[in-house]
Amino acid sequence: KPLFYDLAASTIEFNMPVIEEQA
Amino acid sequence: PLSFYYSAIKSAIEEGNLALVVDHANTGLKEFPKEAEFAKIEIVALIKQEHPRKALDAILRARTAKLFSSNALTYEEAYCHFTLGGYNNAKTALRKAKPGVAVDRLVAQIAYKSGQFSECIEAYKKLLLTLEPESQEYNDVLLNLAAAMAALA
Ligand SMILES: [K+]
CATH class of the missing domain: 1.25.40.10 (Tetratricopeptide repeat domain)
Known part of the structure; x- marks a missing residue:
């Protein structure tokens, strides 16, 4: 069977909002 | 908080x-x-x-x-x-x-997995036109295109 990669998976990424760092 | x-x-x-x-x-x-x-x-x-x-x-x-x-x-x-x-x-x-490269990639994968290899090949060829040659993504897509062509042969 030919090699086939799941390239679509790379789109599913964490996109964290910028948060204030606590001192 | x-x-x-x-x-x-x-x-x-x-x-x-x-x-x-x-x-x-x-x-x-x-x-x-x-x-x-x-x-x-x-x-x-x-x-x-x-x-x-x-x-x-x-x-x-x-x-x-x-x-x-x-x-x-x-x-x-x-x-x-x-x-x-x-x-x-x-x-x-x-x-x-939202239309874009990610959707196009997934459409091509769906075509491949559901055995619609001609449709898959067309989708990957179209996708290649939008990508930078020699980039990682271009080469990844080439590999999946080759897989679809082998599956159709
Ligand atoms: K793909």
């Missing part, structure tokens, strides 16, 4: 502990039920853990709770259906997704 949960989630992501990411996002959402970002994080973590059924449930819950509009998370929804082998459901979800 909110930032407590975000810090905990960030650490868990950095540790690669996806189960803990789900835990924190879920607990955060219970305390802050309107914080849509927690739902999104939980859904992404479930997909990365290869729990597409649970991710679909979480997407439906988030929509029912009106955390997202009906065309948000449609790519994630389509990807879950795709991994579960629900190719028609995946295509339906993708119709509401």
